[in-house]
Amino acid sequence: MKKLFVATKNKGKLKEIAEILKPIEVLSAFDVINENVDVEESGATFEENAKLKGETLSKFVEGYIIADDSGLEVDALNGAPGVFSARFAGENATDEENNRLLLDKLKGVPLEKRGAKFVCVIALCKDGETVATFRGECEGRIAFEMRGSNGFGYDPLFLLSDGRTMAELEAEEKNEISHRRKALEQLKFYLNNEF
Numbered sequence: 001m002k003k004l005f006v007a008t009k010n011k012g013k014l015k016e017i018a019e020i021l022k023p024i025e026v027l028s029a030f031d032v033i034n035e036n037v038d039v040e041e042s043g044a045t046f047e048e049n050a051k052l053k054g055e056t057l058s059k060f061v062e063g064y065i066i067a068d069d070s071g072l073e074v075d076a077l078n079g080a081p082g083v084f085s086a087r088f089a090g091e092n093a094t095d096e097e098n099n100r101l102l103l104d105k106l107k108g109v110p111l112e113k114r115g116a117k118f119v120c121v122i123a124l125c126k127d128g129e130t131v132a133t134f135r136g137e138c139e140g141r142i143a144f145e146m147r148g149s150n151g152f153g154y155d156p157l158f159l160l161s162d163g164r165t166m167a168e169l170e171a172e173e174k175n176e177i178s179h180r181r182k183a184l185e186q187l188k189f190y191l192n193n194e195f
């Protein structure tokens with residue numbers, strides 16, 4: 001079976017990527033390299049950060065590796081937290097802290113002005129270079145309170161058009177519609193011609 005490394009430390013992402021890419025076998029690059037590699041996500045865009053992570057980690061493994069840089073863009077906050085989504089409430093912030101800060105910043109903002117989207121950029125890399133990048137987006141609104149316990153990150157606050165939050169969806173349902181699914185579909189199409 002085909003194998004693909006993923007340059008992520010985020011277990012939630014890894015699980016979704018593995019599910020979506022089946023039957024390709026997905027392995028975390030961090031499980032097979034011995035060194036302690038830390039990539040500074042200093043890029044201004046999801047594309048830049050995905051490339052930084054993928055290119056750096058590709059030097060430690062054989063063959064193709066993908067990196068996922070993703071986040072939430074909120075209209076009323078001019079696209080924030082964006083590339084800072086994981087560290088919105090501080091460098092080692094928990095999902096709960098990030099969600100609370102987001103609710104705080106949107107206090108008093110009515111539902112029609114709470115538009116937001118999730119963005120996921122996947123970089124496909126090999127031998128220190130990026131081969132291609134793929135972008136997926138998913139639109140919604142920011143809820144007034146957290147609901148649901150599935151998924152990760154901002155899922156409990158991400159309201160879909162059917163009234164449920166992303167965290168109220170079963171894993172399979174999220175993987176049908178998510179930004180990550182949309183980006184990975186393009187990767188799958190690309191790999192079919194390449195891999």
Ligand SMILES: O=c1[nH]c(=O)c2ncn([C@@H]3O[C@H](COP(=O)(O)OP(=O)(O)OP(=O)(O)O)[C@@H](O)[C@H]3O)c2[nH]1
Binds near residue numbers: 008010098158178
């Ligand atoms: O509710 C969510 N549902 C999602 O599907 C999702 N995808 C991304 N995010 C948020 O955006 C950050 C990514 O930041 P990020 O790409 O730097 O990843 P990370 O630092 O968690 O792991 P790594 O892959 O860099 O190792 C994450 O931590 C989350 O806060 C999501 N939130």
Ligand SMILES: [Mg+2]
Binds near residue numbers: 041086
């Ligand atoms: Mg990160």
